[in-house]
Amino acid sequence: DFVSDLKDHLLSRLRHLDFDGDKQEFTPEEHNELWLLNPERIVESRLIHINYTTYDIQRAHNCLWTDGSSFLMTLLKEDDPDCHPFWYCQLLKAFCIEVSYSPGGVSGPKQTMEVLWVRWLGIDLNYKWGFRKCTLPKIGFIPEDRKSPAFGFLDPSLVICGCHFIPAFIDGHTSQFLQDGTSVAQSPGQADDWARYYVNM
Numbered sequence: 001d002f003v004s005d006l007k008d009h010l011l012s013r014l015r016h017l018d019f020d021g022d023k024q025e026f027t028p029e030e031h032n033e034l035w036l037l038n039p040e041r042i043v044e045s046r047l048i049h050i051n052y053t054t055y056d057i058q059r060a061h062n063c064l065w066t067d068g069s070s071f072l073m074t075l076l077k078e079d080d081p082d083c084h085p086f087w088y089c090q091l092l093k094a095f096c097i098e099v100s101y102s103p104g105g106v107s108g109p110k111q112t113m114e115v116l117w118v119r120w121l122g123i124d125l126n127y128k129w130g131f132r133k134c135t136l137p138k139i140g141f142i143p144e145d146r147k148s149p150a151f152g153f154l155d156p157s158l159v160i161c162g163c164h165f166i167p168a169f170i171d172g173h174t175s176q177f178l179q180d181g182t183s184v185a186q187s188p189g190q191a192d193d194w195a196r197y198y199v200n201m
Contacts, residue, residue, distance in 0.1 A: 089118035
């Protein structure tokens with residue numbers, strides 16, 4: 001449910017819960033404490049701007065289209081030192097939403113929240129990569145039928161920067177990631193995805 005998942009995301013931010021990659025779920029009663037004001041007038045942005053710091057401590061800037069052609073990276077908060085340090089996602093939409101949060105029945109002020117709607121990618125655990133092996137990280141889209149959600153929402157302030165993926169041509173295409181039917185994550189007429197990508201570094 002798009003609206004229910006959106007409210008889960010917004011509530012987790014309003015309650016200042018740390019983002020760890022896992023979806024936070026709230027009860028219908030907690031959902032009722034959050035009002036989406038003027039839902040028919042939610043502003044959708046076609047372009048977002050990301051400021052970030054480069055590896056040599058310089059300021060840089062990304063301009064990213066919200067049409068499924070752009071990809072982002074964000075930090076994965078995981079204590080395991082052997083775990084890959086980043087999450088990757090495909091940017092699908094960007095919204096500006098007016099909300100009012102009333103915890104415990106106490107009316108709160110109106111505020112505007114920025115939200116990214118994304119499609120998640122995960123690291124290929126069966127592929128060995130690294131500088132010693134002279135290979136790039138390999139990732140792939142998370143299937144819809146898995147417990148981990150294939151789609152989700154992201155706070156723009158958690159985005160590190162845009163990133164460039166190289167299709168792993170040897171792995172070919174697959175239609176197993178998405179359920180039957182058209183998806184906004186794919187271009188018109190597109191019926192499949194690249195099975196894997198390399199993360200360009």
